[in-house]
Structure formats: structure tokens, C-alpha cells
Amino acid sequence: MMHSLAVRVYYEDTDLAGIVYYANYLKFIERGRSEWLRDLGIDQAAMKENSGHVFAVRRIEADYLRPARFDDLLSVETALVQATAARIVLDQTVRRDDAALFAARVTLACLDGSGRPVRLPKGLAEALAAG
Template sequence: MTHTFPVRVYYEDTDLAGIVYYANYLKFIERGRSEWLRDIGVDQNALKDQAGVVFAVRRVEADYLRPAKFDDLLEVVTELAEAKPARIVVDQRVMRGAEMLFAARVTIACLDAKGRPVRVPASVAAAVARNTRPE
């Protein structure tokens, strides 16, 4: 499943030259991942309250390809790359129309209340599996 999330570049996202500050791409893709999870039926608040589990980014591999600028309308594209018992890996792109500006591979782990890694809950694994295209 490919998920898309629109993002408008605001003044607060840019540096003095009107170009998106590099760390803000990480905020944009975080929003994209959160909306992807919400759209496939994963309620992160309920997961924390009921199962005591939260998601944490373990690794990000990022490529900054072209600058986004003030007032650009961007799209964050999120696609599942890999689902394992203890982690989820997604590929994310920030696009301006057909032009790719930023690409990242993000590894997400599940943590318990004490910050220890745990298996991805069955309900999350099932939601991810339901929304994966067969190969």
C-alpha cells in the first residue's frame, strides 16, 4: 500500500534563504508515518494505553536530493518495505509533483513502558499485513 500525505511548507519550516531546514524533513515524514498507521487502523494512543507499547525510530537512512522552498505543496509518500516480528521498515519520499526532494528508509521498533524492545503487537502486524500488496 502506498500512502500519501500533503504538507505545505510554512515560513517556520525554512531557513533565512527560504529553503526547508534539513531536520524538518524528518518532521514531515514522521507525520506521514503517523497518518499511515492511522489510516491502516492502528490507534497509537490505544496501543500505549492498552498494551503499554509505543513506536520508536531506531534508524533513518536519508538522502537530501533537492531543496523545498517556502509555500511549496509537498507530498509525503510512505510504503512498507519490510515487516518483521520486532520491527517495521518503511520507505518514505517527499515529493514536489513528480520531483523527488528527499528519500528515507526508516526502521521502527516497538518499546515497552520501560523502553525495552518488544515484538510488534499482533493487531499491528495484522493491520500491516491487510494493507500490503501481495508480491
């Protein structure tokens, strides 16, 4: 199950050297994860309101491979690696054309309103199993 999101690099995304500031890649992949969930039919705001379930990043392993620059059109690719009862592991890659610029493995934990780990909501677990 692969999802792709187009992201344009704006001036505000760059540093003094004119390349994408390293922390902005984390924003790009956050958007990719949100849109991946949306495409699975998961409304995160409704999920939080109805059941109190939210996701928190538990771990990120990231590699900065090549710089992106102002006005580049990037693709944020999100792919499911593993889903357990309370966690989701994703591989996310930011590309310009065919060149990988940034790669990360992201582990998300599902939490309740008190911040304690809980099982993935049934609808999400079913969507992941079907995907």
C-alpha cells in the same frame, strides 16, 4: 501499501536561505508515518495506554535531493518495505509534483513501557500482513 500525505511548507519551516531547514524533513516524514498508521486503523495513543507499546526510530538513512521552498505543496509518501516480529522498515519520500526532494529508509522498533523491544501488537501485525 502506499500512503500519501499533503504537507504545505510554511515560513517557519524554512531557513535563512528560504529553503526547508533539513531537520524539518524529519518532522514531515514523522507526520507521514503517523497518518499511515492511522489509516491502518492503529491509534497510537490507545495502543500506548492499553498495552504500553510505542514506536521508536532505530535507524534512518536519508538523502536530501532537492530543496523545498516556502509555500510549496509537498507529498509525503510512505511505503512498507518489511515487517518483522518487532520492527517495521519503511521507505518515505517527500515530493513536489513528480520531483523527489527527500528520500529516507526508516526502521522503527516496537518497545514496551520500559523501552525494551517487544513484538508488534497483534492488530498491527495483522494489518501489515493484509496490506
